[in-house]
Amino acid sequence: MTKRSQTDRDLASRLRLDIVSSAFEPESRLKFAELTKRYEVGIGTLREALTLLLSEGFVTVDAGKGFRVAPVSATELAEIIELYLELETRALEQAIKTGDDEWESTIVAAHHRLSLIESLPWEKRMERHEEWVERHREFHESLISACNSQWLVRLRSIMFNQLDRYRFITKLATAGRDQIKLAEHLEIKNAVLARDVPKAKYLLEAHIRDTAQHAIQKLTPKP
Amino acid sequence: MTKRSQTDRDLASRLRLDIVSSAFEPESRLKFAELTKRYEVGIGTLREALTLLLSEGFVTVDAGKGFRVAPVSATELAEIIELYLELETRALEQAIKTGDDEWESTIVAAHHRLSLIESLPWEKRMERHEEWVERHREFHESLISACNSQWLVRLRSIMFNQLDRYRFITKLATAGRDQIKLAEHLEIKNAVLARDVPKAKYLLEAHIRDTAQHAIQKLTPKP
């Protein structure tokens, strides 16, 4: 609920980022000997960060056999999508009902920052992909920032982070689709600011399902 | 996802139990000096367990100032209830649709074990309250055990555990209500076995809201 120790938070974040961006292969072992060198921290600190990632579903652990990177699969993605959609649309509905002027401005600002990157030509856009990830997260967070249920925000956040892994998989497949994404984000922003709950929900759902569809295709073994 | 280290799991469970049962006051500090004595484990081990409880929302942490027991409040309970209901009914619906014979027998068995305790006279029932908590959990888990979404089960589980804290608050207020609970659990079991999704959902929702209502009254400051 409150803030986590600084170094630890950073370590967990760095680890999470490395897992999301496939620096470690799914299901590969995470040995302390290697990790302590890579991140220049002690075993205990690492263990703590891994415990956090365990609860977020990024790693698994077998007693006595250590930690592994959690696997990815099309079926798991399907689970994540369904839950994420439910949580995100719920949070969005609440936010639309209770959001004030400041909430609106946060959305406008976050959307602007996101669209600046999404308008770039593909190469430039790819160069700044990490930044895009961050701004994309901020945009979606801004939409629901007026949601008054801390727990809803929290659970949604877990699923959003999980989706990051699958978004990374489709990273390269989005070449021609940037303009579509740009348009979708704009439409969602407008529907939310117009306080049109059904429309906002509908657009958001389509937006998310579309992205997911590409990841599922990549993950499903071809004949 | 996979199994956590044995000693750690136990430590986290013991700590969780002590928080749920108010052995530690909400918002009170959890000092390592005391905890190492109480649980007879090293600091690192404790830290790991607390990190797990942090992610489950049972403790909070301020960088440099250590861990505290998470607070309880009527508004938080309201959040938890709404989310738990959504997740539990979703999981239940899936389970009813995909559950097989074995799933049914697990439910029958779990319900039987639960009803044996709930049929006891109040004093006997209270003596075995910890056992009741366990059997109650097992019953509810059996209902959704055929749900095929691991993530749904997982998130539901987090919220169920959170509710444990609030169930404890109403523990003493349930004096005359044991027979009602017994009847409710029976009705839910029957609806589920009859594969009547709407009825099962309805009964489950009423059952949960009822329990929650008592906790909310206890938590709302009186004039």
Add this chain to the structure above:
DNA sequence: AATAAAGATATTTTCGAAAATAAAGAGGTG
């Protein structure tokens, strides 16, 4: 050659000492 036992190696897990940080107390100054 397959299996088992024993030994050697690799890895995780636990622990408490040392470093870093925050909180409390003591002493001085306007």
Add this chain to the structure above:
DNA sequence: CACCTCTTTATTTTCGAAAATATCTTTATT
């Protein structure tokens, strides 16, 4: 007496050595 500064105490956080556990290798046995 309030307010700042320094010192002391209390507490958290980090770290790596030691214990426990798992894995691999070798050797012996049928």
